[in-house]
Amino acid sequence: MSLSTAEKKRLRQIGHHLNPVVLLGGNGLTEAVIAEIDARLEDHELIKVRVGGEDRAARLAAIEEIANATKSEVAQIIGKLALLYRAARKPDPKLSNLLRVTS
Template identity: 60%
Template sequence: MAALSIQERKRLRQIGHALNPVVMIGGQGLTENVIEETSRALNDHELIKVKVAGEDREVRAQVIDQLAEATQSQVVQKIGKIVLLYKKAAKQNPHLSNLVRHAHLSN
């Protein structure tokens, strides 16, 4: 997977600013269900926010890295307990894709 350019990252962050977390990782950590739900959300929306619970910064960073690897997505931005993940959809759905729905924000 090619690394995102600075311009692409900037555009994705602009779109991500308007999004709310769609996946929340709680006290049980990274489970198969969380990975499946994140994969489904990425396939539908391409760009999603995930909220990771927990006070330990390093543990949160590990969970984020494991989730990105398991879903084959890229971390666009991490702020506190929120991470913005991106994965290009094989077939983009204009009704669900946050990149299409919020394209006006990146102009």
């Protein structure tokens, strides 16, 4: 499920005003963090995740691992923030960041 350039642009526009819903801190990437990201993706479809740490390569590896573990697509990475997208099985119009914007 690869996103086209136009789809990424649309997701970046929607995600611009979002705040991070998951912060990856000192304990690193744990099963609990992945479960939380997975749950937030199911609720909101488009989320921002803040990945801490000063090592850029480690941050990028963590973001890639999150995307693989949650079966999501990375729409954008800016510094320590990653914008992740995964279509919900049953989108909730009250929670979905995509449906709230388009309605």
